[in-house]
Each structure stands twice: as C-alpha cells, then as structure tokens.
Amino acid sequence: MIELHGLTKKFAKDRGVFDVSFTVEPGTVFGFIGPNGAGKSTAIRHLMGLLQPDSGKATIGGYDCWSSSPNVKKLVGYLPGEISFPADLTGDDILTLTRRMDRTSPERENELLALFPLDTKVKVRKMSKGMKQKLAIIRCFMKDAPVYLLDEPTSGLDPLMQERFLELVLREKEAGKAILMSSHHFPEMEKTCDHAALIRNGRIVVSDSIDGLIASSRKLFHIEFENTQSAQQFSEAMHGKSMGTRVDVSVSTTDELNTLLQSLATYRVISFRSAPADLETVFIHYYAEEESV
Numbered sequence: 001m002i003e004l005h006g007l008t009k010k011f012a013k014d015r016g017v018f019d020v021s022f023t024v025e026p027g028t029v030f031g032f033i034g035p036n037g038a039g040k041s042t043a044i045r046h047l048m049g050l051l052q053p054d055s056g057k058a059t060i061g062g063y064d065c066w067s068s069s070p071n072v073k074k075l076v077g078y079l080p081g082e083i084s085f086p087a088d089l090t091g092d093d094i095l096t097l098t099r100r101m102d103r104t105s106p107e108r109e110n111e112l113l114a115l116f117p118l119d120t121k122v123k124v125r126k127m128s129k130g131m132k133q134k135l136a137i138i139r140c141f142m143k144d145a146p147v148y149l150l151d152e153p154t155s156g157l158d159p160l161m162q163e164r165f166l167e168l169v170l171r172e173k174e175a176g177k178a179i180l181m182s183s184h185h186f187p188e189m190e191k192t193c194d195h196a197a198l199i200r201n202g203r204i205v206v207s208d209s210i211d212g213l214i215a216s217s218r219k220l221f222h223i224e225f226e227n228t229q230s231a232q233q234f235s236e237a238m239h240g241k242s243m244g245t246r247v248d249v250s251v252s253t254t255d256e257l258n259t260l261l262q263s264l265a266t267y268r269v270i271s272f273r274s275a276p277a278d279l280e281t282v283f284i285h286y287y288a289e290e291e292s293v
C-alpha cells in the first residue's frame with residue numbers, strides 16, 4: 001500500500017535520504033526509528049507529495065506521490081511532526097474545515113473527541129502543546145483513510161493520552177489500515193508495530209519484523225557472585241561490567257552464550273537473571289554511535 005523504492009533526496013552532503021526502500025502492507029504498522037535529523041520526516045514528506053525525489057519513487061495505493069499527489073492525498077490521513085494550525089482559529093473552526101474538506105462522519109468525530117477530550121472553543125494561540133497535538137490527532141483520524149502517516153504522533157501527549165493513542169492505532173490496524181509511524185519512543189513502537197526500520201544519516205541501517213529484531217538483539221544477563229573477587233575475575237574474562245558482587249554481561253551469538261555458561265560453571269553463583277530483550281536494546285546503540293560521530 002505504501003511503497004518507497006530507492007528514494008533519494010540530497011539536501012547537502014550526508015543530509016537528506018539516500019536509497020530508502022520499504023513497503024507497508026494494509027493491516028500493519030511500520031515503525032520508522034532514528035536519531036534527530038536522520039531523515040524520517042523527509043521520507044514522510046515525500047509520501048505526502050510535499051517534496052520531489054532526486055531519484056527513486058514513493059507510491060501509495062499505486063499512485064506516484066509526486067505526480068499523482070491529489071489521488072494520494074485522498075487516501076491518506078497525515079499527522080505532521082510540526083503542528084502549524086492558524087493561530088487565530090479555534091479548535092471548532094479547524095474541525096469544521098476538516099468536516100467540509102474530507103466529508104467526515106459525526107460519529108467518528110465524537111468518538112475521537114471522547115478519546116481525546118479537548119476544549120474546542122479555545123483559539124490555537126492559547127492551546128498548550130498537548131492540546132494542539134490532540135487536535136491534530138482528531139483531525140487526522142476524522143478522515144477514515146486507508147493509509148496513515150504519523151510523524152512523532154505522541155509528542156506532547158500525557159501518559160494517559162499516549163495510551164489512548166496506541167489503542168486507537170491498534171484499532172485502525174485491525175480495521176486494515178496501512179500505518180507508517182515515526183517515533184523515538186521504543187515501548188510504543190513495540191506495542192503497535194509489526195515491522196521497524198532504523199534510519200541514520202539518511203540511510204536505512206536495519207529493517208526487520210519486531211520479533212526478528214528482538215530475537216537478533218544482544219542478550220543481557222545479571223549475575224550475582226559469592227564475592228567481589230569472583231565477580232571481577234569473571235567480568236574481566238567476559239568483558240562485563242562489575243558492581244560489587246554483581247556482573248552485567250551481554251552476548252549476541254550462541255557461541256558467546258556457551259562460552260559464558262562454561263566460564264560461569266567454574267564459579268559459585270548466587271543468582272542468574274536474564275533481562276527481557278526489547279526494542280530499546282536493539283536500537284539504542286545506533287543512537288549512541290551517532291553521538292560519538
């Protein structure tokens with residue numbers, strides 16, 4: 001439904017997106033992860049027909065996002081990363097405009113207003129960041145679109161609203177929508193996404209199903225030894241991190257795991273715990289590498 005094929009747009013050296021390809025099928029959520037300035041919004045703006053690629057292409061429902069932009073826009077609910085409603089309009093004004101433009105159903109609008117309560121009489125200039133975000137979410141989902149492009153959708157929302165937003169995304173996914181969602185928030189990606197890709201310096205560096213990503217991640221173990229001397233010895237041998245009698249150590253291959261278990265068998269161990277693998281473990285080191293560049 002959503003397809004990027006070798007999408008390339010160069011703003012400056014290493015700035016932009018380079019040879020980005022992925023597909024989002026109906027009834028699935030695709031997570032787009034990456035450090036600040038990595039190229040997530042640029043890719044999403046191409047899908048909205050707001051930018052013309054230098055090469056490659058973006059299509060939605062078979063329509064080219066640049067040359068058939070009006071057809072694409074009919075299929076898409078878009079939540080931009082930066083909300084910029086006219087400051088002098090009220091929430092009601094914006095919802096009325098949306099109703100007219102997208103011929104939305106009053107039931108869907110009321111349902112969304114019940115999920116994300118909002119004083120719609122207030123002018124945009126007087127709204128908090130979270131209020132504007134709720135208004136943008138209501139506006140985006142009022143359109144019962146087959147495709148949603150969501151750029152950092154939970155930014156500014158409080159935890160209850162974040163939770164409601166995730167429920168809404170899961171419901172829309174059940175209804176067969178194709179959803180692309182960019183975020184820096186790993187737990188919410190893990191709850192909603194079927195597939196995720198990490199983009200860095202404009203290039204996709206990892207892309208897989210969530211289960212595949214987690215299965216391939218480094219496994220972290222917390223081990224408690226009888227004394228600090230054993231902990232230190234073991235930690236040095238296994239390149240772990242020791243804190244008193246405790247050692248944290250991670251492994252990525254079966255060979256490494258077996259070396260760890262063999263070495264451990266020569267010590268008296270008090271407790272051995274494996275930390276649950278999650279998306280954060282998979283991706284966080286890409287963010288750390290970015291910092292050290």
Ligand SMILES: Nc1ncnc2c1ncn2[C@@H]1O[C@H](COP(=O)(O)OP(=O)(O)OP(=O)(O)O)[C@@H](O)[C@H]1O
Nearest residue numbers: 011015016034035036037038039040041042043081
């Ligand atoms: N119109 C533009 N002209 C020139 N450079 C741009 C333009 N839009 C984006 N860039 C640059 O392209 C790169 C990617 O920006 P983009 O906004 O896509 O990142 P992002 O992954 O969405 O970041 P964030 O997580 O901070 O929102 C950045 O280096 C940015 O400065």
